[in-house]
Amino acid sequence: MKQYISVTARFDEDGNLLPLKIHWNDGRSFEIDKVTDIRYAASLKAGGAGLRYTCRIAGAEKYLFLEENRWFVDARG
Amino acid sequence: MRYILHSDCNGFFASVECLHNPEIRNKPVAVCGDTDMRHGIILAKNEIAKQYNIKTGEAIWQAVEKCPELVTVKPHFDRYIRFSKETTRIYSDYSDRIEPFGIDESWIDLTGCVNSFEEAQAVAEQIRKRVKYELGITVSIGVSFNKIFAKLGSDYKKPDAVTLITDKNYKDIVWKLPVEDLLNVGRSTKTKLNSIGVFTIGQLANFPYPILKSNFGKWADILHMFSNGLDMSPVKALGFVNLPKSIGNSTTTCRDMKNYEDAKIVMNVLADSVCRRMREQGLSATTVTVSLRDTTLMTITRQCKIETTDISCEVLSAALKLIKENYRFDKPLRSIGISLSDFKPKLEPQQLSLLRDEKKRTRQSALDSSIDILKKRFGSYCVRPAVLLADRSLSGFSPKEEHTVHPVGYFS
Ligand SMILES: [Mg+2]
Secondary structure, three states: OOOEEEEEEEEOOOOOEEEEEEEOOOOOEEEOOEEEEEEEEEEOOOOEEEEEEEEEEOOEEEEEEEEOOEEEEEOOO | OOOEEEEEEOOHHHHHHHHHOHHHOOOOEEEEOOOOOOOOEEEEEOHHHHOOOOOOOOEHHHHHHHOOOOEEEOOOHHHHHHHHHHHHHHHOOOOOOEEEOOOOEEEEEOEOOEOOHHHHHHHHHHHHHHHHHHHOOOEEEEEEOOHHHHHHHHHHOOOOEEEEOOOOOHHHHHHHOEHHHOOOOOHHHHHHHHHOOOOEHHHHHOOOHHHHHHHHOOHHHHHHHHHOOOOOOOOOOOOOOOOOOEEEEEEEEEEEEOOHHHHHHHHHHHHHHHHHHHHHOOEEEEEEEEEEEEOOOOEEEEEEEEEEEOOHHHHHHHHHHHHHHHOOOOOOEEEEEEEEEOOEEOOOOOOOOOOOOHHHHHHHHHHHHHHHHHHHHHOOOOOOOHHHHOOHHHHOOOHHHHOOOOOOOOOO
16 A cells, blocks of 8 residues: 655755655654665556665665655565 | 657546545546536546446447446546646656646757667656656656557556567567557548458558559558658757647537527637637637537538638627528527637738728737737636526536547647
């Protein structure tokens, strides 16, 4: 199921947008420890396409998609 | 030697919908106009629905007869426009000469960027893979030395495929195809060609030119050039937009239009939408055409010349006059349409008319631009003439957003 979530992100001085923290709709939130890859990709599981950030969150690798101006998470693989 | 790609998204609307709805991906899917409206027709179908012989343009009930388990989904034009732009983003990594043809097709000129068909083919393969990976939809691509053969190539093998048509192999591929596969050969040209014994593109290419000329006149040159791979038309640079031939809109209403007053309500909405589209392109029209279809599906089309204008109320009154003078409502109308043509760019100096109240026209024009801005920001319903409130079952549609995207002509 595709679910848009709230994300805290930062623009750097060159205009790059980097997600810092995700906020689940149930109120929990998690720091993003590291972004290891950014590329355009389709999300076949959740259904959509956009800029895909590969993130390490609480020890697990997750895909975070920026679809126009909204974010959603997709399980890896 | 030129190296030109033609890339065509496969079952574009349906592919985009299937990407967004994983649960319908393995079912036969058709994108339709609203299913409970009677003008619901198939706009696009996916590969699985194709196997049931479902055709674009047929009625939903016909399609469901062929395939009872058909999943029908509503179109999302905002998504298609976004995905269309995303394909252009990918193409523009390889060339700045990208010419869109409709919403889901483009020519990409690689001349000067690659030096052989092998290199051009490699770029095509890369584009094919990237579109699939980055957008989750597929394209088929033709690689050739002119736009016409490149387009034939994108149609030759699909989905998700690349076809190479070179100066060495075109006779084996293109010349074996039926003549109607050639761009701009419609049904009447096909019938005429068939009647002189021309069935394949090869037969057309080798047909004695003088006889072709006596049958088709000026059109013969194009047929001869296209079939022999001699089309030299350039791929236009991105952002270069042709003047459209016509801007039109039509609608089938929820209930039939019984009299002139009913038709007037609907024409108000349609005229407003075509005028807004015309102004967006910075154009003024000199011809207004109205088409009227009655409940027996008989259609009449009437047109008139107007003094060059882009003002909504002037176009509307010309359209209403055409209806009044040409239809007596013996039978109710089922659908009506309007189209504008013979455009002049707005920036061209205009002849002020002694017969028109130019001061009033300037005010009308300013009013139109203000309303355009309001509608752009707040939607089509934010400002409306009072006549539209008379019957919402006739006026409750917003054609500018909902209009389908029509393929454009090659020579337009
Ligand atoms: Mg297509």
